[in-house]
Amino acid sequence: xxxxxxxxxxxxxxxxxxxxxxxxxxxxxxxxxxxxxxxxxxxxxxxxxxxxxxxxxxxxxxxxxxxxxxxxxxxxxxxxxxxxxxxxxxxxxxxxxxxxxxxxxxxxxxxxxxxxxxxxxxxxxxxxxxxxxxxxxxxxxxxxxxxxxxxxxxxxxxxxxxxxxxxxxxxxxxxxxxxxxxxxxxxxxxxxxxxxxxxxxxxxxxxxxxxxxxxxxxxxxxxxxxxxxxxxxx
Numbered sequence: 001x002x003x004x005x006x007x008x009x010x011x012x013x014x015x016x017x018x019x020x021x022x023x024x025x026x027x028x029x030x031x032x033x034x035x036x037x038x039x040x041x042x043x044x045x046x047x048x049x050x051x052x053x054x055x056x057x058x059x060x061x062x063x064x065x066x067x068x069x070x071x072x073x074x075x076x077x078x079x080x081x082x083x084x085x086x087x088x089x090x091x092x093x094x095x096x097x098x099x100x101x102x103x104x105x106x107x108x109x110x111x112x113x114x115x116x117x118x119x120x121x122x123x124x125x126x127x128x129x130x131x132x133x134x135x136x137x138x139x140x141x142x143x144x145x146x147x148x149x150x151x152x153x154x155x156x157x158x159x160x161x162x163x164x165x166x167x168x169x170x171x172x173x174x175x176x177x178x179x180x181x182x183x184x185x186x187x188x189x190x191x192x193x194x195x196x197x198x199x200x201x202x203x204x205x206x207x208x209x210x211x212x213x214x215x216x217x218x219x220x221x222x223x224x225x226x227x228x229x230x231x232x233x234x
Contacts, residue, residue, distance in 0.1 A: 052076030
């Protein structure tokens, strides 16, 4: 039995690229889709935000206007959502992609009413395009949408299996946190997720679980409350 009735799943673009580090790794994406199908079958509403880092990281460019760089990043997330949506559809799951700006016939405009209707129709909903504004990360978009759709939790699937006291790839003494408070993240500016997203989650009491996507049945276990990732509490 699923622990959560409604979740917002945040996938990093890099995680979907697998060992290739850019673009898409179809085997990885298909494994994610099969897990989402299982979660849906258990009765959990699923919404998804995908980062754009497998195509673009605007903050690393010093030669492009920040607003334009962020707009490129928004479009990268649209591409990721279209791709992942099609992988899900190939498994028999109905989907809908929503953006905060007009995107031709590729997507629908976001509204909470439309999301609730999509859930009633058994669809997995993708939130692409971030918040639609520069200077906001996909972390912030994730927190905002989770609050708006009244999700029970944000499930953040990363290439790493939780939050550590230091970079475990560089420091073998780094310790993984089982739990962490948003207040500590905000007060100490720990950088676990975007500070604006942390404040949103703290003020609106939206918990988060950060876990490793590449672990066996990681998404299913996260929804069942069996993940060994880091729980961020409010």
